[in-house]
Amino acid sequence: MLKNETSTSTQVIQWKCLESKTEGKRLHYGRFVVSPFRRGQASTVGIAMRRALLQEIGGTSITRAKFCGVMHEYSTITGLQETIHDVLVNLKEIVLRSDSNDIREAFSSVTGPKEVTAGDTSLPPRVEAIDNSQYIATITQPISPDIELKIERDCGYRIENFTRCGDGQFSIDAVFMPVRNVNYSIHLFGNGRATQEISFIEIWTNGSPTPHEALSKASEKLIDLSTPFSRVTCEDVSLLKNEEDFSDSMKSSSLRLQFGDANKLEGKLLKNMFIDQLELPARAFNCLKRAEIYTIADLLNCSREDLSKIRNFGRKSVDQVSKALWDHFAKELPSEKLGINQ
Missing domain, CATH: 3.30.1360.10 (RNA polymerase, RBP11-like subunit)
Incomplete structure (x- = not known):
């Protein structure tokens, strides 16, 4: 103990x-x-x-995969039971452990017939698979479909939606939250x-x-976050003597903040604030994740009606989300989509 x-x-x-x-x-x-x-x-x-x-x-995840001769994510390879999309989904779930922040490369080359798992992947030094039995694909014929993998370490989510990058490469929607x-x-x-x-x-x-x-x-x-505050020093600041000085200072470019810039800044902040901060009940939180609503910006793109259409997301869950948004961020669900992520 x-x-x-x-x-x-x-x-x-x-x-x-x-x-x-x-x-x-x-x-x-x-x-x-x-x-x-x-x-x-x-x-x-x-x-x-x-x-x-x-x-x-932070966590370590596979962020890109490359398949030879593949045109799009719904392509199939003769002798491979799964579509490329299914393989990408399975690769996304692989749990890796690493103490390195460097971008690393891995390789999977297995000759079938065989069930391919995480343990069949050639990983670089200082990277290991937590569960070697994690399923990737099944090869039904005597072929060797080579897969090149990119491994990164980061925090939070990285939403890519299996974007094709060319030459058979696909970015993977990675989760760096162990x-x-x-x-x-x-x-x-x-x-x-x-x-x-x-x-x-x-x-x-x-x-x-x-x-x-x-x-x-x-x-x-x-x-680490608190340490800088222990080194704060106070300096004398000359107060503005009159309204004229204040007016002149507001004209200075260093103090000018346009409303448009403020809105853009708020939008960027909301994109980097995850729904975990709402401290929702597990049921509501899991339903939102399954609906690919990960950030506060994603949530503010949904009206109450949109949320009520999510499977197993009832009126009580909608009310919980609405209350949490107001309590934590003083925000209300829009009557229509705001387009923050657009």
């Missing part, structure tokens, strides 16, 4: 790993307890840690002024980092 402690002024915050188990090669679970916190602190830490785990932890889910709960103990908080954190990963490794990396990310 892992245990550690950190002193903060008069507090000695301790954490333990209460439970750690492997539910499958691509599903690892860990449950941790952190305490004691003063009133309100556990929520601050829990929210920040959850977001860091879901958004700041942390599958995070839950935290807060409980009170003690009485009166001595009341303190204890927080339980549950983490599920795809196995490329363990939950303990993910927690450690998320903590490092939060420290």
Whole structure:
């Protein structure tokens, strides 16, 4: 059982790993307890840690595949059971582990008849497949369909929609999110002024980092984000003496911000904010992902009527999304599509 402690002024915050188990090669679970916190602190830490785990932890994925003599994603190769599109979908699901940020190349060359899995791929040094049994395709005839692969490490999503790049190359819609889910709960103990908080954190990963490794990396990310504020210095700023000075300063190009530029900036920000930040119930969150709604910009391109057409997405889920949008971003679902991603 892992245990550690950190002193903060008069507090000695301790954490333990209460439970750690492997539910499958691509599903690892860990449950941790952190305490004691003063009133309100556990929520601050829990929210920040959850977001860091879901958004700041990088992953490694296959981002491009090249097939010889293939024209488009729905092409078929004689002797290969799947279409190129099906193979690309299977390659997207391969879970890889790597500590390198370099772009790497891999190669798959198997002679059939044979069922091709992740273990049949020749991976570069410092890259490994978490589950060698992950299915890729079935070769039904004595042929050797060569596949060249591009491997990258990043954070979040990269939406490519299997774009054809030429010469039989296809970009793959990659997911660089090894942390599958995070839950935290807060409980009170003690009485009166001595009341303190204890927080339980549950983490599920795809196995490329363990939950303990993910927690450690998320903590490092939060420290890195906070460190610059500890070095902030204050400088005297001359106040504008009168309205004329203020008017002149507003004419300066360095302070001019057009509404059009502000709208463009907001659009870019929304494209990089993922729906994880809404902290939706699992049912609503999973339905949105299946509908390929990954970012706040994607969501704001949908009206309430559009969302209600999503399979298994009822009125209650629509109301939950609407409330979360307002609570977190002061945004409302549009009466018609906004075209943010267009």
